[in-house]
Amino acid sequence: MAGQPPHRRSPTRGSARRFPPPAERARHRLGAAAHSPRHGQRTRPRDAPHAYCPSPSPSSRLTEEGARNALITEADIEEQWQKSQAPPQSWRDSLLLGEVDAAEFVTGRSDAKECQRLVDALYDDTLLGKPSGPTALAGFEQGDSRLLYQVAGYDKKTLAASMKWLASLPETCDTFTVTGGEGGRRTVEVTETSLPDEGDARQGLKVQLKGENEGTPVTLTLDVAAVRIGTDAFTVMNGGLDGADTPTTKNAVQHGTQRLEEVQAGRTPAPTPSEIE
Numbered sequence: 001m002a003g004q005p006p007h008r009r010s011p012t013r014g015s016a017r018r019f020p021p022p023a024e025r026a027r028h029r030l031g032a033a034a035h036s037p038r039h040g041q042r043t044r045p046r047d048a049p050h051a052y053c054p055s056p057s058p059s060s061r062l063t064e065e066g067a068r069n070a071l072i073t074e075a076d077i078e079e080q081w082q083k084s085q086a087p088p089q090s091w092r093d094s095l096l097l098g099e100v101d102a103a104e105f106v107t108g109r110s111d112a113k114e115c116q117r118l119v120d121a122l123y124d125d126t127l128l129g130k131p132s133g134p135t136a137l138a139g140f141e142q143g144d145s146r147l148l149y150q151v152a153g154y155d156k157k158t159l160a161a162s163m164k165w166l167a168s169l170p171e172t173c174d175t176f177t178v179t180g181g182e183g184g185r186r187t188v189e190v191t192e193t194s195l196p197d198e199g200d201a202r203q204g205l206k207v208q209l210k211g212e213n214e215g216t217p218v219t220l221t222l223d224v225a226a227v228r229i230g231t232d233a234f235t236v237m238n239g240g241l242d243g244a245d246t247p248t249t250k251n252a253v254q255h256g257t258q259r260l261e262e263v264q265a266g267r268t269p270a271p272t273p274s275e276i277e
Contacts (some may be wrong), residue, residue, distance in 0.1 A: 014042035062153040062232050066263040070151045070234070074140060075272035076255035077147065077248050079129040084139040084146075113181060114165070115173040119191070123205065125173070127226055127235045128154060128162040149252060163228055166210040185187045186211030196250055198257035199227040206244065213241075223249040229260055 048108040062070075074081050121127045125137070125148060135155020140147040154162075172191040178186045186209050193204035197271055205224040212218065224240035236252045240245055 003049075029100070061173075061246065062134050062151075062263070064134040064136070065135040067151045067153070069268055070232075070250055070256070070260040071136050071138045071160065072149055072256050072259060073272060074271065076259075077140065079142060079248070079250075081140045081142045081147065084141045088141070111172050112124065112176070114169070115176045115188070116170055116241065117165075117174055118207075119178060119188070124151055125150065125235075127166065127237070128152070128233055128237045130160050131161045132158070133232075144242060145238075147236065147238040147244075147248065148255065149234065149236055151232070151234045151256075153232050159231060159233060163201050163226060163233075166205065166226055167223075169205060178211075184212050191245065193223065193225075194252060195225055196254050196257075198253055199229045199233075201228040202226065202253070204249070207239075224256070225249050225253050225259055227253055229257065232260060232264065234260060 010211070074083055094179070131152035132155040135150060135152035138149045138151070146263050173188070173190045175187065175189050178188055178199045189208045189209075191206045193200045193206050195204040203226050207224060209220045209222075210219075218241050220239065220241055221244045222237055222245040225236040225238075229236055235258050236249055238249045238252065255272065262269040
């Protein structure tokens with residue numbers, strides 16, 4: 001999710017489509033770790049058919065190759081997802097272009113600024129700010145749904161501040177209005193969602209934006225997830241005009257954590273079973 005263009009801009013795509021995603025398939029976890037954890041060490045269940053190791057303590061910085069290896073695959077989210085051949089940046093949704101109406105906020109422009117930052121970050125794929133280290137991006141499609149997945153290395157303080165900012169949004173930006181652009185006046189709702197207990201810190205959000213696409217009322221629903229592991233992190237943006245399937249987001253979080261921790265431990269993630277069938 002490179003770059004962070006200013007929020008006043010003309011959409012490069014006329015249609016209100018971006019990375020709308022969803023799908024599910026419960027994953028069966030087998031057994032618990034065979035040994036008791038050491039003091040302070042986190043363990044996780046085994047994922048058939050290969051065992052999964054405890055969360056490592058990252059000792060080296062993420063590399064470009066490591067970031068690419070940490071990306072999830074179609075097999076990690078299952079269902080009918082296919083890796084997109086189009087640049088994920090081309091999915092940017094024109095419904096997300098516009099200015100937050102500051103007049104609606106009791107606290108004025110301070111809260112409006114935070115909500116504007118959210119809208120811009122969803123459009124620009126910069127939920128955790130600009131990465132300071134290597135980054136890799138993958139996009140997946142299923143019908144009209146999209147899933148955008150990014151892995152990157154960040155400055156420690158910047159990453160901590162971004163995670164804190166995401167956690168504040170359900171209260172600061174629970175409901176607000178965006179004006180301008182092609183979608184007219186749009187209502188945005190932000191709520192907190194639960195995520196699997198993965199990584200060192202995590203935050204889940206559901207963002208619903210109601211507006212118009214070529215004169216027809218539409219609702220864009222996005223599942224948003226961010227997981228921090230050391231000074232590396234990944235984000236998931238999954239949704240579409242038909243809604244967002246939360247189990248797909250959770251699959252991405254679980255397998256994304258596994259892959260990034262493997263990379264941080266100096267290993268290449270093993271293929272997910274269906275990748276080698």
